[in-house]
Amino acid sequence: MSSMSAPSLNFLAGGGEMGEIIRATDWSGSPLGTPETWPGSLRTLVQVMLMSGQPMFIAWGPERIMLYNDGYAPMCANRHPWALGKPFAEVWADIIDAVGPIMDAAYAGIPTYMDDIEFLMTRHGKQVETHFSFGYTPVHDHEDRVAGMFCTALEITSEVAEAKARKADAERLREMFEQAPSAIAVLRGRDYVFEVANSAYQRLVAKSDFLGRPAADVIPDLLEQGFSDLLDRVYETGEPFIGAGVPITVTDTETGTTIDYMMDFVYQPMRDADGEIDAIFVEVADATERHKAEKMQAILNEELAHRIKNQMAVVQAIVSQTLRNAADVRSARQLINGRLVALSSAHDLLVRGKGERASVRKLIETAMEPYGRGDGRQINLTGTEIEVGPKAALSLALILHELATNAVKYGALSVPEGHLDIAWGTSVDEESTTFDLTWTESGGPSVDEPSAPGFGTRLLRGGITGVESRVELDYSPGGFTFVLSTPLADIVIS
Numbered sequence: 412m413s414s415m416s417a418p419s420l421n422f423l424a425g426g427g428e429m430g431e432i433i434r435a436t437d438w439s440g441s442p443l444g445t446p447e448t449w450p451g452s453l454r455t456l457v458q459v460m461l462m463s464g465q466p467m468f469i470a471w472g473p474e475r476i477m478l479y480n481d482g483y484a485p486m487c488a489n490r491h492p493w494a495l496g497k498p499f500a501e502v503w504a505d506i507i508d509a510v511g512p513i514m515d516a517a518y519a520g521i522p523t524y525m526d527d528i529e530f531l532m533t534r535h536g537k538q539v540e541t542h543f544s545f546g547y548t549p550v551h552d553h554e555d556r557v558a559g560m561f562c563t564a565l566e567i568t569s570e571v572a573e574a575k576a577r578k579a580d581a582e583r584l585r586e587m588f589e590q591a592p593s594a595i596a597v598l599r600g601r602d603y604v605f606e607v608a609n610s611a612y613q614r615l616v617a618k619s620d621f622l623g624r625p626a627a628d629v630i631p632d633l634l635e636q637g638f639s640d641l642l643d644r645v646y647e648t649g650e651p652f653i654g655a656g657v658p659i660t661v662t663d664t665e666t667g668t669t670i671d672y673m674m675d676f677v678y679q680p681m682r683d684a685d686g687e688i689d690a691i692f693v694e695v696a697d698a699t700e701r702h703k704a705e706k707m708q709a710i711l712n713e714e715l716a717h718r719i720k721n722q723m724a725v726v727q728a729i730v731s732q733t734l735r736n737a738a739d740v741r742s743a744r745q746l747i748n749g750r751l752v753a754l755s756s757a758h759d760l761l762v763r764g765k766g767e768r769a770s771v772r773k774l775i776e777t778a779m780e781p782y783g784r785g786d787g788r789q790i791n792l793t794g795t796e797i798e799v800g801p802k803a804a805l806s807l808a809l810i811l812h813e814l815a816t817n818a819v820k821y822g823a824l825s826v827p828e829g830h831l832d833i834a835w836g837t838s839v840d841e842e843s844t845t846f847d848l849t850w851t852e853s854g855g856p857s858v859d860e861p862s863a864p865g866f867g868t869r870l871l872r873g874g875i876t877g878v879e880s881r882v883e884l885d886y887s888p889g890g891f892t893f894v895l896s897t898p899l900a901d902i903v904i905s
Contacts, residue, residue, distance in 0.1 A: 420446055422454045426461030427481040432492055441496050442474045452550055456561050471559035475499040486566050488534040505533045517547040517560040542571040594695040617663040632662045645678045649688055652678040656698055673702040724820050769804035771797045771835055778811035782824055794835035803902035806876040813867045814850050822891050823855035830854045843898055850893040860886035875902055
């Protein structure tokens with residue numbers, strides 16, 4: 412190789428590793444010839460290429476011989492440094508079908524620039540997806556003919572992979588939002604424009620297709636219920652707001668109907684890159700059923716307390732009456748044990764309320780058995796064989812238990828001379844068949860109507876739970892009477 416001191420080779424100075432390789436290469440057998448003979452346009456491009464840190468390569472002559480710099484070498488992977496001085500089509504044989512037409516266009520005088528082009532490229536024996544941003548610029552000789560092509564290139568494979576990963580993460584996050592059981596939305600800016608709203612949120616507000624619209628247009632009825640002030644407070648103070656058991660009313664704009672909910676919700680401020688609040692994250696959970704369950708639990712607790720008090724009174728009455736009439740302690744113990752077992756059987760019947768249908772006679776006999784007066788002398792049972800569904804059986808057992816408890820504590824069963832008639836059956840009118848139950852007490856203490864109805868009275872007046880019932884309570888001085896009438900078909904399937 413000629414000495415670098417020759418002025419004609421100054422264009423090869425510098426260039427790092429590729430500069431050294433180009434200078435050390437014997438170009439005498441190359442279609443390009445030795446560097447001393449390279450045309451001025453090629454010499455100028457090589458000098459620019461070697462002095463630049465940006466990835467660049469040159470394809471020159473009909474054979475499209477490649478020259479490249481240090482920045483481009485990593486793109487060649489295991490082709491480097493073999494690719495230097497080789498024809499472009501040979502170097503990039505694995506992707507020539509994709510990139511060849513672009514090179515042909517450059518040699519035809521047509522420049523090309525692409526922000527992102529994808530190649531399936533062979534690197535180290537494996538095919539990998541790669542991405543490049545590049546420009547192919549035709550280079551003319553002194554006769555204004557295209558002599559070659561100059562390329563500035565940048566591999567963006569890692570950037571594209573990162574962008575795809577971010578997009579995938581965003582899609583996963585969006586999918587999580589969409590599948591979340593709670594209602595989720597993002598309100599952007601002081602106008603609270605809906606940027607995100609999952610299906611649960613759309614169902615909650617009974618609207619859809621409102622992304623990009625301000626909250627004042629989408630949920631004016633909710634904002635008027637005080638939520639506008641809460642959003643403003645969160646936006647201005649940067650402090651989140653957590654609401655629990657908040658009542659709201661939602662209006663369906665299509666049907667005009669309103670729905671009442673109990674909601675748990677969070678308003679969480681969101682900040683931009685500068686730390687300024689620019690959105691509010693909203694998460695709402697429907698707590699209506701939970702509050703109903705809590706209310707029902709309170710009722711059940713009240714009922715439990717009532718039942719325990721009544722059971723204590725029943726046990727006390729059983730023990731007292733048994734001891735009063737028993738011949739001796741041994742027989743009294745046997746009678747008490749038997750009656751308490753019968754009382755336990757009545758409770759077992761209530762627990763089994765979710766089972767098969769129950770006989771009305773069995774329900775009544777089980778309720779009255781603890782009092783030991785089922786022989787017709789003090790308690791008389793009259794009725795036909797009727798079976799009712801499990802829910803109705805449970806409700807009827809509670810009613811009978813309440814009536815029996817009151818009779819033992821205050822009514823006909825509280826004295827030996829008292830008498831109780833229980834009759835049941837059906838009556839038929841033009842439209843339906845009705846189940847009728849009549850509880851009639853006589854011979855007991857004078858009866859007064861309660862001044863303040865308690866839980867037991869409310870239970871009796873409610874009739875069969877979940878079924879339309881007609882109930883009469885008569886507190887005549889001669890004895891208490893209870894009458895229950897309800898559609899037979901309803902209690903058979905209930």
